Amino acid sequence: MNIPDDLLYTESHEWIKREGDKIRVGITDHAQSELTDVVYVELPKMDRQANAKEAIAVIESVKAASDIYAPVQGTIVDVNKALEADPGLINREPYGQGWIFVLKIDNADDLKQLKDAEGYKKQIA
Amino acid sequence: MNDCLGSLRNTRPSLVSLVIEDSPRKTPLYDEHVWLGAKMVPFAGWLMPVQYTSIVDEHQAVRNALGIFDISHMGQFIVDGAGAREWLNTMLTNNTNKLDISMGQYSFLLNERGGIIDDLIVYRIGDQKFLLVVNAARTEEDFAWLQNHVPAVEPAVSTAKEIRLTDRSAKFGGVAIQGPRTAELFHALFGIDADLPSRNSIADLPFDGTTVSVARTGYTGEDGIEIFFRATDAVELWSSALEKGKPFGIKPCGLGARDTLRLEMCYPLNGSDLSPKRNPIGAGLGFFVDLTKRNFIGRDALLKTKENGAPEKLVAFRMKEKGPPPRPHYAVFQNGERIGEATSGTLSPSLNYGIGMAYIDAAHVKIGAQIDIEIRGKKFPAIIEKKPLYKK
Structure with a gap:
């Protein structure tokens, strides 16, 4: 299972990539593999505020719908429109073209709550 | 079918581990599934493959070529004895008198209120011998229900009305081979001269020194067969089918594809589309209920529904x-x-x-x-x- 060292992680299986005062968010390779074929993604609304651990997007596989959570508090500043036409990107490139949204974070210290690769590895072991 | 995943958030930390509280049972093909890399999930008290590679790919394999499913979790009962046919006709909605030897039919087991306990296939495998294949989740309930309704033997009645009911589920397994290339694989497995059973019929055939039952039935809407065998023959049959099915594009398929395939055909799933609160008339399955039979459990309730119309x-x-x-x-x-x-x-x-x-x-x-x-x-x-x- 691919768990890149340079990313942060949540217990709810999102990955987080820091980009200055913003974070890019997707779901982990492990999560996409458990979900199976992703067939629909409901993206968060642009410019919306989100609290930490608030459900702001939905990923639907053939089998089930799953909520995606904001890892920390902030504002949605970008969403991956490509997923509307090709939700399978999440299965094929979970850490690349399958990203879901970009969040401008309110407080950089919040990121300290997140897991590093080692911590996430332990969680799913 | 139960969802195998809750929301990502609700997924417990050890999501991958299959340490389950009520230790589900394993079919005789469990090791094969794990070896093939299947994602195993608890379903109806069993650990079953939900998918091997992708639900969509497995679904397409069945629609366009061939798929093989482990159906060993399903219950298998034998009913025999001189009174078998007459008694089954009082327990099931369809008419067993319409079954020639070797034919199967879809039928319902109802409660007194006409509610659906289970849907099943009953095969007539002898003059007074029947094989019932029932849903995994209902096997124990079905068997108890049937057993409670076997009439008490009166010594004076002799053997003319004898009914023997056996649950052979633990000792038997099954696979479904489904897809447009079924006939080709059938002949590769059973020989070029073997007769492929006709639609809805069942036949015993020799296989590798043993005998298996092959039925031309399924749950996918494609041509297909279901093979029932002793649990000890399961691995041999599964491996042979995968090996000999290679030229025909066979794929092992999990419960995920089984559900999408059946839903495209609108085949009902007990526990979802059927329940003790629903009856076959409301489910649009009155075709499998013979109300001209004088007596079967649930008949009075169904007559009333028929008269007044199902509310839903x-x-x-x-x-x-x-x-x-x-x-x-x-x-x-x-x-x-x-x-x-x-x-x-x-x-x-x-x-x-x-x-x-x-x-x-x-x-x-x-x-x-x-x-x-x-x-x-x-x-x-x-x-x-x-x-x-x-x-x-």
């Missing part, structure tokens, strides 16, 4: 636009009025649209009518369609 009916629907797929328990509306609830739903891999089945108020049942499915507080348009939703 099970309909098939297709989403009008691309969007989120429907799911069980989503509310169904028409012109703003709530008219029912979905019992099954998925994205159809063949049609590439969301599809489902729902119980709705009988007054609103009209093919072609528009309904709305409520998904996370928003209404999405759908059309009531004729069954099946998928046609070749």
